[in-house]
Amino acid sequence: MNVARVILALVFCTFFTASYFTNKYVLSILMFTFPTIFQGWQTSTGALLLLVTWKLGLVEINGLSRSAAFSQLPGSFLFIGNIYAGSKALSLLPIPFFFVLQNVSEVFAFLIVTVTHREKPPWMKLLSVCMLLGSAASVMVYNPRFGPSGYTWASIHLFCVGAYKVFQKNTKTSLLSDLEEQFINYVTSSLLLASLAYSTGDLSGALDFPLLTSYSFHTGCLGSAIFSFCLMLATVKLKGSLSPEHCGVWFFLAKILASGLSLLLSTFNTVLSPVTQCCIILNYAGEALFAYSDRFK
Structure with missing residues (x-):
């Protein structure tokens, strides 16, 4: 891997961590519990920034045909479920827990593809699936204070993430770029x-939010929108520059970085028991094994 690709990967990890931290800060620390407003702000800002960068010639977007746009609508609805449920789950769960449950989306997508294609998975892939499912279930069992709402929203989130991956794999067309x-x-x-x-009344509730005029709230919301957009661009660029295997490695490292730093920051006040720490380590080991199990067929 050359220097330019390493720098790109490090930029991706930086925006990945910054995006989750600012989202967590607004949702949990400032307790802005209006995901329709929060995600609506992020997606509208993302659309605007994408248009601006396109007009400036920094990114390339071709003309969108009506048929191509309609073909993406099922994926767009899954995307909405992903970000809405993800916001609710992230507001209730510590960042390491959120990633542990999010990793189960890989299992969900894998099971759908395996059943529909009638493939026989390698035994190492099955072992990694057991590690991911077992560790995620153990985290929920040993930390019941975050349920049922946190785990319910996380389950909806992982379902939408997994379903979107299957949708992209089965319906990917050359008519649309990433x-x-x-x-x-x-x-x-x-x-x-x-x-x-x-x-839903979220708009009127958000207007009565106590910190609506505070500097920290404005800074957090602005940072969350900008970092999320930069993360999207870095992700697209990373996928276009590296193989899926190398991309998986950097996604894995980014999650470890974000989880580890969240435990060190007093802002999030995350304390884990030894059993929970073992479950998280087992989950990441399962994710690593899942990513590399194909080479052992």
Whole structure:
């Protein structure tokens, strides 16, 4: 791997960690519990920034045909479920727990592909699946104070993440690039979340939020939108520059970095028991084995 790719990967890890930290800060520390408003702000800002960067010639977006846009709509609805449920889960769970449960989305996608394609998985892949499921279940059993709401939203989140991966794999078309798919996701999410914010009363509730005019709230929301957009661009660039195997390695390292730093920061006040620490380590070991099990067929 050359120096430019290493720098790109490090930039990706930086934005990955910063994005989750700012989201966690707004959702948990500031307790802004209005995901329709929060995610609507992020997706509308993302759509606007994507348009600006396109007009400046920094990214390439071709003309979107109506048929191509409609073909992406199922994925856009899964994307909305992903970010909405993910916000609810992240607001209730520590960052390491969130990643442990999110990793189960790989199992969900793997099981769907295995059943539909009638493939016989290697035994190491099955072992990694057991490690991921067992560690995630153990985290929930040994930390019941975060359930049922936190674990329920995390389950919806991992379902949407896994289903979106299957959707991308089975319906990926040359008509849309990754950035064009993301632009459709942004626009669809902005429109739907705006209507939901009004119909559910989140808009009036957000206007009464005690910290609405505070500097920390404005800084956190602005940072979350910018870091999320930069993370999206870095992710697209990383996938275009590295093989899926190398991308998986950097995603894995980014999660470890974010989890480890979240335990060191007093802001999040995360304390883990020895049993929970072992479960998290087992989960990451299962993720690593899952990523590399194909080479042992």
